[in-house]
Amino acid sequence: MTDTPVRLLNLLSLLQTPREWPGSELAERLSVSPRTIRRDIDRLRELGYPVEATLGSVGGYRLVAGTAMPPLLLxxxxxxxxxxxxxxxxxxxxxxxxxxxxxxxxxxxxxxxxxxxxxxxxxxxxxxxxxxxxxxxxxxxxxxxxxxxxxxxxxxxxxxxxxxxxxxxxxxxxxxxxxxxxxxxxxxxxxxxxxxxxxxxxxxxxxxxxxxxxxxxxxxxxxxxxxxxxxxxxxxGELDLDVEFAAPVEFVVARLPAHLVPTPVGPDRCRLRARVADSVEWLALRLAMMDVDFTVHGPLPLITHIRTLTTRLSTSTP
Structure with missing residues (x-):
């Protein structure tokens, strides 16, 4: 294989297989000498591919994690x-x-x-x-x-x-x-x-x-x-959301969007006050999905919607 770019691509494709390749096997696969393989490995390193070499009778070459992600062959x-x-x-x-x-x-x-x-x-x-x-x-x-x-x-x-x-x-x-x-x-x-x-x-x-x-x-x-x-x-239109959660602030933060940050009000309670641009229907659904007890202090449309939804669900339970 005398075409160097083609050979380098084929060599790279082999090295991206998660295993260690003996130099002799790579040389046989690509129909070149071990010396050519060593030169090609050096070229890949110059291009940013982190190729690691190990010595010994079972040594060889393998691609390892580097400081940046090089192009992949798929x-x-x-x-x-x-x-x-x-x-x-x-x-x-x-x-x-x-x-x-x-x-x-x-x-x-x-x-x-x-x-x-x-x-x-x-x-x-x-x-x-x-x-x-x-x-x-x-x-x-x-x-x-x-x-x-x-x-x-x-x-x-x-x-x-x-x-x-x-x-x-x-x-x-x-x-x-x-x-x-x-x-x-x-x-x-x-x-x-x-x-x-x-x-x-x-x-x-x-x-x-x-x-x-x-x-x-x-x-x-x-x-x-x-x-x-x-x-x-x-x-x-914005809503002034005011919700108290019966859980530590770390637990609640992990379940909220990044721009919504509650304030601790005790070791196992926190409160969120924020202006949001969501519908009361979506807010009620989002709160119900958080898997934590909560008390809504405002806005009034959200309180009314949650009460109506709670009544509907309780009467629909068999």
Whole structure:
């Protein structure tokens, strides 16, 4: 095998198998001399791949963990498995990994061969995810298109349906994707309105990256997550939440979004006071799912809803 780049890729593929490879076996597999294998190992190290060598009659080479993650070589089955897993992570409320899943999925699908992209889509279409109660779903294709435009600083066209059903066409400079517990939002500068806007991604249709590059603008009010939270508050109206939990603060913090932080009021009690932009229906459901006793001091609509829900559930119990 005289083609050095091809040989290096084949060598790297072998080393990414979790085992130790004797130099003689690598030389036999690649039809080269042990000396050539040693030179190729040095080349891989120069490229950032941490290849460890052990001495002795049973010594050899193996790829180990380094300080940074080098590019990986994946076979067809591995690529399909990772793409499906990333799509699942991007589309479901797995706190903390949705945005990273979208970024990784955009990179992978950009280089995924057509035959493998078809296999991923076929498998995805054959499964039915458990969606949220409001039925708001987002396709991975839409997310990856938006993510690619954000990363590449590329202007984006799409159709958008407002809350009242009005359909419009938008041309924007995408700034950031923001994931909440229930939805995805796109923060972007709307060129038609000459102002910043927050778009619900499940209301975006036919997104198209135009190919026109732009210089990113500075968001006027903090980071994208803060801007999105304020936009949601303006759209939905805020509620003054006041809940006391019969559990240590550490227990409760682990079950709340990062921006909601309760205050200890005793060794085994804590209290949360915060302005939130959620519906009373969702707040009641979220509190019930926390697996801890609680007392709601406000707002009144939430107290009323929980009382009504409690009565309904108790009378429906056989």
């Amino acid at each position: 076979d067809d089955e591995e690529a399909v498995a990772i793409a499906v897993g990333l799509r699942a992570g991007a589309g479901h409320a797995i706190e903390g990994i949705e945005e990273a899943s979208v970024r990784a999925l955009a990179k992978l699908e950009q280089v995924l061969p057509t035959r493998l992209r078809h296999r991923v889509s076929t498998l995805q279409n054959a499964t039915i995810p458990l969606t949220r109660g409001d039925g708001a779903t987002v396709t991975p294709a839409t997310l990856t298109t938006l993510a690619g435009a954000v990363t590449g600083h590329e202007r984006l066209r799409f159709g958008y349906r407002a809350g009242d059903g009005t359909e419009t066409k938008r041309l924007v400079e995408p700034h950031r994707l923001v994931s909440t517990e229930r939805r995805w939002y796109l923060v972007a500068y709307d060129l038609g309105r000459e102002d910043w806007r927050t778009f619900r991604v499940d209301r975006v249709s036919e997104p198209l990256a135009t190919g026109a590059r732009f210089t990113p603008r500075e968001l006027p009010s903090g980071d994208a997550a803060t801007y999105t939270a304020r936009s949601m508050a303006r759209a939905q």
